[in-house]
Each structure stands twice: as C-alpha cells, then as structure tokens.
Amino acid sequence: MRIKKDKVNKSHDFSKALFAMFVAGIFSWFTSAIFPTDVKLRLISAGFGLVMLGKAVYEVFLSRAEQVKLEEAEQLLAYLSGRAASGYTLERSLLDAAGALKEQLGPRSKLVRLLTRLRQQILSQTELSSALNQLADDYECPRLSLDMTILPYLRQYGGHMDVYLRESHRQLYLEIGVKAEVASENSQKTTEAVIMGILSFLFGITLFKQNLDSAGEQGFGWLPTAGIIFHVFSVFILSVTLNIIAKSVVPKNQTVISYYQAGVCPKSKFIKVSAAYLKLMPASFSYKITKLISRSGSEQETEQIWQQYIYKKIVYLFCGIILSMFLLITGALPIWLIPVTVIFLPLLQDLSLLSQEQQSKQAYRLAYPPFLNVLSLLMESGLTLQIALELSIKAINKIGSAQPIMKDLKTAQKSIRAGGTAAQAVRSLADKCLLPEISSALRCAARYDQQGSSELLTLLNMQAAAGWQIYRNGLRRQLEQRSLLLFIPMGLALLNVLAIAVIPALASFQLAW
Structure with a gap:
C-alpha cells in the first residue's frame, strides 16, 4: 500500500x-x-x-x-x-x-x-x-x-x-x-517585483526589437548576440522572483538551533575565567550571554557548555593577538587600532551567539503558538495535562515548522516516562522558552494541572489565543525578510532594463559614425 x-x-x-x-x-x-x-x-x-x-x-x-x-x-x-x-x-x-x-x-x-x-x-x-x-x-x-x-x-x-x-x-x-x-x-512589494521582472520583455519590444531587422544591413551584427544575453538574463530574473514569492512563509523542517554541543571540549575548570570575563563586559551584555547559555541544557550540560565557551574564547583571543602582532609588524594599521583587532574575534563570538538567539526567537514565534493551542484545546476537551501533552507532542511532530522545539518537547516527554509529573515537564519547557508570553501560558497549564481551577483554564485559553499575535509577528518578520530578498531581482531587473534601453542608442551612434 x-x-x-x-x-x-x-x-x-x-x-x-x-x-x-x-x-x-x-x-x-x-x-x-x-x-x-x-x-x-x-x-x-x-x-x-x-x-x-x-x-x-x-x-x-x-x-x-x-x-x-x-x-x-x-x-x-x-x-x-x-x-x-x-x-x-x-x-x-x-x-x-x-x-x-x-x-x-x-x-x-x-x-x-x-x-x-x-x-x-x-x-x-x-x-x-x-x-x-x-x-x-x-x-x-x-x-x-x-x-x-x-x-x-x-x-x-x-x-x-x-x-x-x-x-x-x-x-x-x-x-x-x-x-x-x-x-x-506585502502584496504591493510582490506585485512590484513581478512587474519589474516583466518590464524587461516590454522594453525589449519597444526599444530593442525594432533594431534587430536592420542589424545585418547596418553593420552592427553583434546585436542578436546581445539579444540572447538579455533574454537569458530576463528569464533568470523572473525565475528568481517567482522562487522568492513561492517560498513558504512558514519554514518547513527547520533544524534545531543549538549554540554549543555539550561535552566536546577538554574538561577544564573555566568557572573563574568566565566570571572574570563577564565582569569586564557591560551588565546587560553579560546578562544576555549568561541567560542564553543557562537555557542551553541541564545543569551538567550548562557547566560543560561554559567550559567550551571560555575555551573557544581563549582560542579566539590567541588568534586575535597573533593577527594584531602581524598587523603591527607589517604596519598595515595605526598603533591605536591594534587593540581593536585583539578583542574583535572574541566579541564576534558573542555577537554570533546573540544573533543565533534572535533566530531561535523567530523560530519559536512560529513553532510554539500552534503547540500551545493544541495543548489548551485538549485540556479544554476534558483531558489531563499528561495525556494532553503526550498527544500534543505526537500531533505537533506532523508540522514542519515545529521542529525547532521538538528537542525540548522530547525531553519533557522522556521526563514524564521516567516518573516525573506533567507539571514539572511543562515548567521545564517554560524555563527554556525564549518568549515570556509562551512561558507564562505554560506555567498556567502546570498550575491548572495541580489546582484544577476553571479560571486557570479560561486564562490558559486566553493566553493561547493571544499567542496568535506572536505568530502574526513571526509571519510578518518572515515576509519582511522575503521582501528584502525581492530587492535583489528588482535591482538586477533595473540594470537589465537600462542596458536594453542603452544598447539601441549605442547601435545608433555606431551607425552615425
């Protein structure tokens, strides 16, 4: 079958x-x-x-x-x-x-x-x-x-x-x-991109085709060769535009964004080194890094991730020192810019981490609201939190956009099967979630499992419904990124149109000479 x-x-x-x-x-x-x-x-x-x-x-x-x-x-x-x-x-x-x-x-x-x-x-x-x-x-x-x-x-x-x-x-x-x-x-931007993709063919009819018939007689036989280049380029631009437009707004089969894999670095104690480094950084910056790494796994995994983080920091710092010495010897940079090259690579590591955090938040905006709504629906239908959580994880696995949170969901599922309560598993999900609105709704579900108040169930349904605003914001961000990508074929189409308009003029100048 x-x-x-x-x-x-x-x-x-x-x-x-x-x-x-x-x-x-x-x-x-x-x-x-x-x-x-x-x-x-x-x-x-x-x-x-x-x-x-x-x-x-x-x-x-x-x-x-x-x-x-x-x-x-x-x-x-x-x-x-x-x-x-x-x-x-x-x-x-x-x-x-x-x-x-x-x-x-x-x-x-x-x-x-x-x-x-x-x-x-x-x-x-x-x-x-x-x-x-x-x-x-x-x-x-x-x-x-x-x-x-x-x-x-x-x-x-x-x-x-x-x-x-x-x-x-x-x-x-x-x-x-x-x-x-x-x-x-975003329909206006999409329409503009399609029009720009078709504009090359319209300009070809009005400005280019009229010169082709007399190309051989007038002595500029290179015009047909230029024509095939323009046509191939116009088709390429239109194809890229359609591919961007057809791209799914909700990404499918996303991979889980992980900052570090635990247990892949030498087992050294870098606790004091990490504490000293974070004290040198601005308070808000060090707080974000600490919170980001603490969410990456359990307590034992977090300690190993800290070790790997500082180990890589030392490696980047060493590479920065070597680069600064090379620039100092060659005289490629002024002396007052040399310290910037020393700290550039270590700071680049932190900026990369923060960028990955933003990507994770965007993935969570599209993944968590459907899961939370399924969970609240099943609980409103009369199922217990444990059964609702099991069914939600089983069902949400069918949705490709939910893959970024499947690792956390599988961990919660394993903790229940190992003897933990559903409330504890849901609280662990809330602690790892990067979105405070979703974390609040998950904690409300855990409280409902323990207290059983109808007011808490009503509050959970309201918070789950409010999650669609988060989903809407995630979709809007995805479409904004797609709109930015549309500027690439639009810019290429503009250059192609200008070239199609200029080539007949060049042919006319050649004929005049």
Whole structure:
C-alpha cells in the first residue's frame, strides 16, 4: 500500500512538473522572438527558460496547492464541527463527509476523493485510526494531519469531541486569516517585483526589437548576440522572483538551533575565567550571554557548555593577538587600532551567539503558538495535562515548522516516562522558552494541572489565543525578510532594463559614425 501511494504521489508531482515546464517553455519560446531572431539562438534561450523558469513555475504551483489544501481542511473541520454539535458520532460524520463537501469543493478535489475512500474503509470495518492516518498521509496537509492524529485518541480517552472540533476549526480559520492579512500587507512589494521582472520583455519590444531587422544591413551584427544575453538574463530574473514569492512563509523542517554541543571540549575548570570575563563586559551584555547559555541544557550540560565557551574564547583571543602582532609588524594599521583587532574575534563570538538567539526567537514565534493551542484545546476537551501533552507532542511532530522545539518537547516527554509529573515537564519547557508570553501560558497549564481551577483554564485559553499575535509577528518578520530578498531581482531587473534601453542608442551612434 505504501509503495502504491508513493507511485501515485510521484505521478501527480510529475504531471505538475510537466505542466510547469510546458508553460515555461511556451513563454520562453515566444518571448525569445523579442530579442534573438535566429532560430538556433532562440532554441538555446528557450531551453534555458524551460529549465530555470519551469522550476520556478512548479514552485508557484506547489505554493498555491498548499494554500488550497489548508482552505479545504478548514471546510472539512467546519463540517465535522457542525455535525458533532448536532450530536452525530465521528464515524457517521465521516461517512457523510464526501457527499456533503462534494458540492463545495467539487468532485475533482483530492480531499473529496480521499473522503470517498475513507467511507469505503469505514464500511469495510477498517480501524478508524489507521484509516485517518492514511488519509492524512495521502493528503499531505500538516494541519489536517494534526487533527486526524488527535481525533481517534480523543475518542479513546473520552474527550469532548464537539468542543475540540469547534475550537480547532476556529483556530484554523484564524490562522488562515492571519496569513492572508500578513500577506496582503506585502502584496504591493510582490506585485512590484513581478512587474519589474516583466518590464524587461516590454522594453525589449519597444526599444530593442525594432533594431534587430536592420542589424545585418547596418553593420552592427553583434546585436542578436546581445539579444540572447538579455533574454537569458530576463528569464533568470523572473525565475528568481517567482522562487522568492513561492517560498513558504512558514519554514518547513527547520533544524534545531543549538549554540554549543555539550561535552566536546577538554574538561577544564573555566568557572573563574568566565566570571572574570563577564565582569569586564557591560551588565546587560553579560546578562544576555549568561541567560542564553543557562537555557542551553541541564545543569551538567550548562557547566560543560561554559567550559567550551571560555575555551573557544581563549582560542579566539590567541588568534586575535597573533593577527594584531602581524598587523603591527607589517604596519598595515595605526598603533591605536591594534587593540581593536585583539578583542574583535572574541566579541564576534558573542555577537554570533546573540544573533543565533534572535533566530531561535523567530523560530519559536512560529513553532510554539500552534503547540500551545493544541495543548489548551485538549485540556479544554476534558483531558489531563499528561495525556494532553503526550498527544500534543505526537500531533505537533506532523508540522514542519515545529521542529525547532521538538528537542525540548522530547525531553519533557522522556521526563514524564521516567516518573516525573506533567507539571514539572511543562515548567521545564517554560524555563527554556525564549518568549515570556509562551512561558507564562505554560506555567498556567502546570498550575491548572495541580489546582484544577476553571479560571486557570479560561486564562490558559486566553493566553493561547493571544499567542496568535506572536505568530502574526513571526509571519510578518518572515515576509519582511522575503521582501528584502525581492530587492535583489528588482535591482538586477533595473540594470537589465537600462542596458536594453542603452544598447539601441549605442547601435545608433555606431551607425552615425
């Protein structure tokens, strides 16, 4: 069954890639007539566009498909939530889901086809959990996979299915709205980048093509060669622009950002050295470094990380001294700048650490709010903190953007299985979290597990809902970075347009002489 599924997915991806290359090839062939007129030159230029632009168009198709999947998952959750509120069981709702969503999504929708297959599996007495997991794997939507993973366990543990489905649909609707809102804020820059990418072809029609017909007669036969260069460069700029636009706002399968690996340096005692160094630094700077390293692991790991930190600091200081002596001997720098070279490398190490901390915060802004919302949803559905934490970790692993926090979540899971309480595990997560709002919500969950107050559960839900503002800020930062990347192809497009405008003028000057 798995091999068959892989073959179907590969066939579907191949058809998409083939269509993308077809669109790119047609576009490249017709636009190549603007610049080079020779058939051989056009074939070379169109072949480059077939590969480069085809890949970019394929990425755009994939990005659009991910958005459609999220919207279809929202429609399915809305239907299941309404049926659960009316008193229908999960199996009954899933049996009727394909027919109910067929009118909204259309008969060709992949989700409708998978729901039809799910109906057949339920009627043939297939286990519901395995059928839902198969649907989630085939549909390849991380957000829907999260819910399909939780629903069988929620029924098994006696949770409130209607509460979970209602709140899950509300949160998914909110998530789609947040992404649409943030994307609309940057739509102007995206449109400008696309226009700049197409502007080269428009300038080629108005300023360049009219000189090609008389190129051989007038004596400037180098013009067709310049034309193929302009076309290849224009296709390259448009491809880069589309690749940046199609890039996912929420990074997928991020790796965990770790500052140091414990236990890889000589076991020497650098406690006094580190204390002396931090006293020399400004108070706020040393506080940030101390807090950053203390969050990197347990007490034993932190001591080893401090040893490695100071060991590298000494190595960088030694390299700085050697560099300063070399500059002093060669006279490349004034004497009063030599001390700057001594402390430059050690300070560069600290600045690198602080930069990694900012990257970790950005990763946490996109990873923790979905996890916190799933945790609060399960607790509101009537599950205990321990069961809710286990299910949240199991489900959130389906989401690629949650990978930066999976190391901490796995550590908390191991501590529970080793005999610790869920409240202790959640508090350890709160201590390691770089975002104070998320830490406060996690501590509230731990207090609710111990005290059981309904006010604490309400407060937890409010804090989890406020986490979407953190998520929105994270998305906004990602789009700002993407907008900065768009300046690269826009600048190249401007240079290309200027060159296309200048070349006919140079040809006219050559003709005049």
